[in-house]
Amino acid sequence: MIIRQQIIPSYKRPKYTVDGKKVSFAMVPEYITIHETANTGNGANAQAHANLQFNGNSRQASWHIQVDDLQAIQSLPFDEAGIHAGDGTYGNGNRKSIGVEICVNADGDFEKALDNASAVVGQLMKQFDIPSHKVVPHKHWSGKNCPANLLKGRWEEFINLCSVERRQLDDVVSTQTEKEDDKMYKPTSKALKDLTEDLLSDMTDETKHGKQALNKDWLNQFKQGTLSESNAIGLLFAAAKRGLFK
Incomplete structure (x- = not known):
């Protein structure tokens, strides 16, 4: 699946605070963290969330990709840590994982958004050699019930779909x-x-x-x-x- 880029300008990206200074951290991804936006409003799709980040998010939060039933948009470089896992400045969730937000807007097709998200995650697993056990829900890091819909008995299904995509890409190389x-x-x-x-x-x-x-x-x-x-x-x-x- 094509991941379209709409990278947040550096000066608009939320920063970490260390010793009173605003800083960004380089990252070598070791995990992929799955979120849901929890925004069911009409129009709260990937483009809307990409625009929210691009224009300067008022919240101290940033993530790498947002996915809906139509497209996937990248907001942060994969070699830069986001602020999305809720485990603090030095937690592995924030510092070592790619944050993927799945849109739940009421006027979108959530099942198609899941299919697209699994395709994106499979590609990232392949690109960064991340095994399936390091694709984790937001809850893994902070205890927050996120991604709420997938945690209602569908997490294993989602991981299987991601793994299918990863294997398919491996097949292409083979x-x-x-x-x-x-x-x-x-x-x-x-x-x-x-x-x-x-x-x-x-x-x-x-x-x-x-x-x-x-x-x-x-x-x-x-x-x-x-x-x-x-x-x-x-x-x-x-x-x-x-x-x-x-």
């Missing part, structure tokens, strides 16, 4: 030295192929499953022969977590 067919999911019979297509058609049926339905891109990948085995397995976990097999 195909430079391996035959693509060796990594693609290839049913061994017509009956199994038809069964798989029927199952994916059902799991991606928005009429039947509403916002819980999986993205139709997965069905298209299968039809085109570009669905990897690891992604096929990951989709089964995601579908089971969303209750699509009931």
